[in-house]
Amino acid sequence: MEIRNLKPEDFDDMIQLGEYAFQYCMSAEAKENARNRFKSENTWGVFDEEGRLGAKLVLLPVDIFVYGKKMPMAGIGGVATWPEYRRQGLVKELLTHSLKVMNDSGKLLSMLHPFSFPFYRKFGWEMFGEYKKYIIPTDKLPAKQVTEGTVRRDVTDIRVLNQVYEAYAAGYNGMMVRSEERWxxxxLDDEGHTAVxxxxxxxxxGYLLYKAEKKELLVEEFVWLxxxxRRALWTFLSNHDSxxxxxxxxxxxxxDGLTYSLADPRIxxxxxxxxxxxIVNxxxxxxxxxxxxxxxQQSWTVxxxxxxxxxxxxxxxxxxxxxxxxxxxxxxxxxKVQLETDIQTLTTMMLGYKRPIELYTMGKLNGEAEAVKRxxxxxxxxxxxxxxxF
Incomplete structure (x- = not known):
């Protein structure tokens, strides 16, 4: 087996594997757009002795916000293996190789969306957060309020959207820095709307990314500073009540504290x-x-x-x-070791998802109680x- 970057001539094989593994069919136009954006240096594959692609993944080099600071990160996506090559350790080899590539290129963190949390935990990744999803009947939406300012629909200026997004994203650990290409x-897509x-x-x-279809409003992003x-954007959504x-x-x-502000919070x-x-490094x-x-000055031996x-x-x-x-x-x-842990626990603790004392109580962070408190x-x-x- 050989691990190497995919070349332009491997592109069709990569797409074919992705379509098979994730059960979708890419249109000719979408495939050509993807071909034009293909970056060999960010795509890795495992090839057998006859040069056939067995497994692949894509690295997405971006910065993320950690306590307001931008830090270099590499996202992992598109991990796929042909069924005849599964359970042969190919993904393990790709992940191990990718960690070295990320470390050599100065990435401090890595993120991914798992098909299986237990699978990726084995290699050092750990769950680092949740999100809330709301389903709100129209009669329970926040009350309409008169606000200063203006809401403008279908604003397409990426600079405007990104200005708001970055100010919002800096307040959360794990939010990506978005390029114009990513926007x-x-x-953004042709089927959706924006409201700023x-x-x-x-x-x-503040802004919304949303769609209205089949008597439902689907809000994909609700960003407010x-x-x-916040009140103005909820009022805009509530004005769709008919x-x-x-x-x-x-x-x-x-x-998010929406339910506290609702007249009837039973949504x-x-x-x-x-x-x-x-953590990569x-x-x-x-x-x-x-x-x-x-x-x-303080110190810990970890x-x-x-x-x-x-x-x-x-x-x-x-x-x-x-x-x-x-x-x-x-x-x-x-x-003398004061604290003892693994990279998974250290990651979730440093990103703020779990606190040191909580992890100590759970037995994930071991050592001296005084060192944990500090x-x-x-x-x-x-x-x-x-x-x-991604």
């Missing part, structure tokens, strides 16, 4: 596990991370298990300055969220 080819809220000063401060924009019987809001942050809401993440990530400051990214495995000395900046150095075998104060509180799929 054009993965976010502009403040009285003319600044865009302040209470005024057209629809219900509104479905597909994805909202897990901590259908679902909490959906969404996405997995893993522990040393680089921790040193880029913005901790909470304190009145003195032992981490990560067999599929061996550059992360072992004992590490973390030293945190009063300003909240960390330095990380390899520890010695005879160092880490609890050092890691900021944050909310995870991800709107994108």
């Amino acid at each position: 054009k080819h993965s976010i 809220y502009y403040s009285p000063a003319g600044e865009p401060e 302040n209470e005024e924009s 057209m629809v019987t219900q509104t479905v809001v597909a994805q909202m942050p897990a901590n 259908t809401q679902e909490l959906v596990p969404y996405g997995m993440a893993r 522990l040393e680089g990530f921790v040193q880029e991370f913005d901790f909470q400051g304190s009145d003195k 032992q981490v298990k990560d067999p599929y990214a061996p550059w992360n495995e072992g004992i590490w000395q973390w030293t945190l300055s009063p300003a909240g900046k960390a330095s990380v150095a390899p520890g010695a075998p005879n160092d 880490l609890e104060h050092a890691i900021p509180f944050g909310q995870t969220f991800l709107l994108d799929y």
